[in-house]
Amino acid sequence: xxxxxxxxxRVREATTAAASGAYDRPAHVRTPGSVDLFVExxxxxxxxxxxxxxxxxxxxxxxxxxxxxxxVPPGLGVEVPDAVVDAGLSALELDQVxxxxxxxxxxxxxxxxxxxxxxxxxxxxxxxLVPDRHVCIVRAxxxxxxxxxxxxxxxxxxxxxxxxxxxxxxxxxxxxVEGVHGPRNLHVIVVED
Numbered sequence: 334x335x336x337x338x339x340x341x342x343r344v345r346e347a348t349t350a351a352a353s354g355a356y357d358r359p360a361h362v363r364t365p366g367s368v369d370l371f372v373e374x375x376x377x378x379x380x381x382x383x384x385x386x387x388x389x390x391x392x393x394x395x396x397x398x399x400x401x402x403x404x405v406p407p408g409l410g411v412e413v414p415d416a417v418v419d420a421g422l423s424a425l426e427l428d429q430v431x432x433x434x435x436x437x438x439x440x441x442x443x444x445x446x447x448x449x450x451x452x453x454x455x456x457x458x459x460x461x462l463v464p465d466r467h468v469c470i471v472r473a474x475x476x477x478x479x480x481x482x483x484x485x486x487x488x489x490x491x492x493x494x495x496x497x498x499x500x501x502x503x504x505x506x507x508x509x510v511e512g513v514h515g516p517r518n519l520h521v522i523v524v525e526d
Contacts, residue, residue, distance in 0.1 A: 366442030366476040372523060374445025378498025380519035386526050390470065394434055397468045397520045401431035404464065406456025409434060411470065419460050427459060432466035433516075439483045440476040440523075445498070447471060447521065448483055450491040458494055467516040469496070473525045 334342075368384075375382045385393045394411050403416040404427065413434050422430075436454035437447045447469055449455045461467055477483050487493060498519055 366440070366478040366482070368442070368473045368476050368523060368525065371440050371442040371445060371471075371476045374442065375440075375447075375498070375519075375521050376445075378445055378519070380498050380521055382521045382523065384523045384525055387524055390522065390524055393522050394468060394470070397522065398432045398434060398466070401466065402429070403432045403434060404430045404460050405434050406454060406460060408453030410436060410454055419456050422460070424459065424463060427463035430464045432468060433460050433464045434468045435461055435470070437469050437471045437475060439486055440471040441478075441480055441483045442476055443479040446480075446483075447496040448487065449494045449496070450487060451494070452491070458492060461494060461496075462516070465516055466518040466520060467496070468520045468522065470522050470524060473523060476523075 372382050372384065381397075383393060391411055394413060398413065398416075403413055404419050404422065405413050405416045406419055411434065416434065417430070433456075435449065435456055438450040438452070438455065439448045440446070441448070449461060449469075451457055455461070477486065496519065
């Protein structure tokens with residue numbers, strides 16, 4: 334057996350175990366995260382962050398997308414008037430949309446990161462990456478302390494998108510350019526009850 338064959342055999346073995354659900358998640362105790370720290374860290378990324386109650390969530394979402402064309406994923410738990418529910422819009426159609434509203438799976442206080450697993454209320458990856466504005470709803474009880482706490486809650490078989498602020502890069506001459514790999518604007522609404 335060549336080294337190449339050995340490596341490919343190991344890869345096949347690992348992917349077969351993952352596909353069969355044989356993944357053993359390490360034991361980990363979840364530590365609730367500080368919502369104050371989460372908000373501070375998300376703001377450090379130059380995202381807009383606001384806090385609200387569950388009763389005022391719909392009004393806050395509407396204000397965040399006022400004057401925009403909006404797409405929402407199926408299963409979003411908030412009514413967004415005049416929004417288009419994504420049913421497989423093409424990249425060209427999504428490029429014509431100003432904003433997307435989604436929910437989150439988890440928020441990480443230590444890093445100010447939001448994680449989507451693209452389940453109900455989060456939609457497919459394309460709708461969160463193409464429109465220029467992403468309005469993301471994070472409930473206070475979804476905020477965990479750190480990355481290990483987040484990983485312990487996530488299903489490794491689902492597609493995951495980790496968001497730490499608006500899309501930005503400094504690849505060319507160390508000049509910051511926003512919107513290259515996703516939304517230029519991130520608006521996070523933290524629901525605290």
